[in-house]
Amino acid sequence: MILLDGKQTSAKIKEEIATQVSVMKQHNKRAPHLAAVLVGTNGASMTYVGAKVKACQLVGFESTLIELPEETSEDELLNQIQQLNNNPEIDGFIVQLPLPKHIDEQNVLMAVDPDKDVDGFHPMNVGRLTLDLPTFISATPFGIMELLERYEIPTSGKHVVVIGRSHIVGRPMSILMSQKRPAGNATVTIAHSRTTNLAALTKEADIVIAALGIPEFLTADMVKKDAVVIDVGITRVPDDSKKRGYRIAGDVDFESVSRKASHITPVPGGVGPMTIAMLLKNTLLACERKRP
Ligand code: NAD
Numbered sequence: 001m002i003l004l005d006g007k008q009t010s011a012k013i014k015e016e017i018a019t020q021v022s023v024m025k026q027h028n029k030r031a032p033h034l035a036a037v038l039v040g041t042n043g044a045s046m047t048y049v050g051a052k053v054k055a056c057q058l059v060g061f062e063s064t065l066i067e068l069p070e071e072t073s074e075d076e077l078l079n080q081i082q083q084l085n086n087n088p089e090i091d092g093f094i095v096q097l098p099l100p101k102h103i104d105e106q107n108v109l110m111a112v113d114p115d116k117d118v119d120g121f122h123p124m125n126v127g128r129l130t131l132d133l134p135t136f137i138s139a140t141p142f143g144i145m146e147l148l149e150r151y152e153i154p155t156s157g158k159h160v161v162v163i164g165r166s167h168i169v170g171r172p173m174s175i176l177m178s179q180k181r182p183a184g185n186a187t188v189t190i191a192h193s194r195t196t197n198l199a200a201l202t203k204e205a206d207i208v209i210a211a212l213g214i215p216e217f218l219t220a221d222m223v224k225k226d227a228v229v230i231d232v233g234i235t236r237v238p239d240d241s242k243k244r245g246y247r248i249a250g251d252v253d254f255e256s257v258s259r260k261a262s263h264i265t266p267v268p269g270g271v272g273p274m275t276i277a278m279l280l281k282n283t284l285l286a287c288e289r290k291r292p
Contacts, residue, residue: 162190
């Protein structure tokens with residue numbers, strides 16, 4: 001079994017980005033600048049945003065963190081987004097999800113300038129992805145594609161089962177892998193909560209991508225021998241033996257599946273770190289498009 005090491009691969013990608021940034025600086029160009037908007041004090045969101053800002057520092061990007069209180073109104077947030085859209089110093093920005101319940105997430109995502117939408121959530125960018133046009137591919141599917149490519153996993157003509165149809169993971173993943181592209185050309189089945197007899201599908205799959213958010217859902221009896229297994233899930237499971245009171249669990253029962261799979265991503269250290277690296281890559285891309 002080969003571990004698809006997202007931690008190591010993302011470190012390599014960050015090194016590559018850092019090299020590009022130092023070349024930009026040598027040519028007296030400004031470093032790419034990523035802004036992140038965080039509304040409220042959701043623990044996981046604060047961790048994710050913190051990691052993104054730290055990653056910016058590591059590769060030499062400029063970063064701005066805008067922290068707004070939980071009670072921020074939708075109008076106030078939209079106003080903040082307009083300011084970021086109009087600020088020539090900002091190359092790209094993200095609005096950390098989820099947002100408080102009183103704010104319409106879709107309104108907010110639609111307000112982001114598609115040219116600065118480094119999360120790739122704007123309908124314009126999702127449409128461009130669907131048509132295989134230049135776009136910002138959302139970071140998690142982008143990271144999985146990169147991991148498959150760098151580990152030279154054959155995908156052409158292979159059967160992929162994606163479990164989950166969310167806008168940010170399952171759906172774009174299924175589209176990307178069906179396209180004519182590196183790590184693409186696969187025959188893709190997309191499964192979801194209404195899929196019947198899921199195990200019959202996964203047992204036939206050469207590659208299984210689990211993105212449903214149910215800890216240890218995919219078990220060894222659901223995969224065929226030598227399958228490639230990608231675990232997207234991140235769930236905080238209460239665990240008193242840990243100092244912080246929880247452990248991070250993936251959607252795959254790593255213990256049993258790793259004994260049957262040819263390649264597998266661990267959790268943590270698999271897809272998660274790749275997501276941050278690809279956000280940086282999108283920011284670099286936004287910067288290059290704006291200031292070639
Ligand atoms: P979501 O809740 O938006 O979507 C879950 C999907 O799973 C839905 O489409 C649903 O139909 C499907 N599903 C639910 N139960 C099912 C079942 N029993 N059988 C088959 N399908 C079922 O979740 P999401 O935003 O796509 O995230 C999925 C998981 O990935 C979560 O654990 C999330 O934390 C994690 N995630 C990780 C990263 C990362 O960087 N590694 C990024 C995004 C999300």
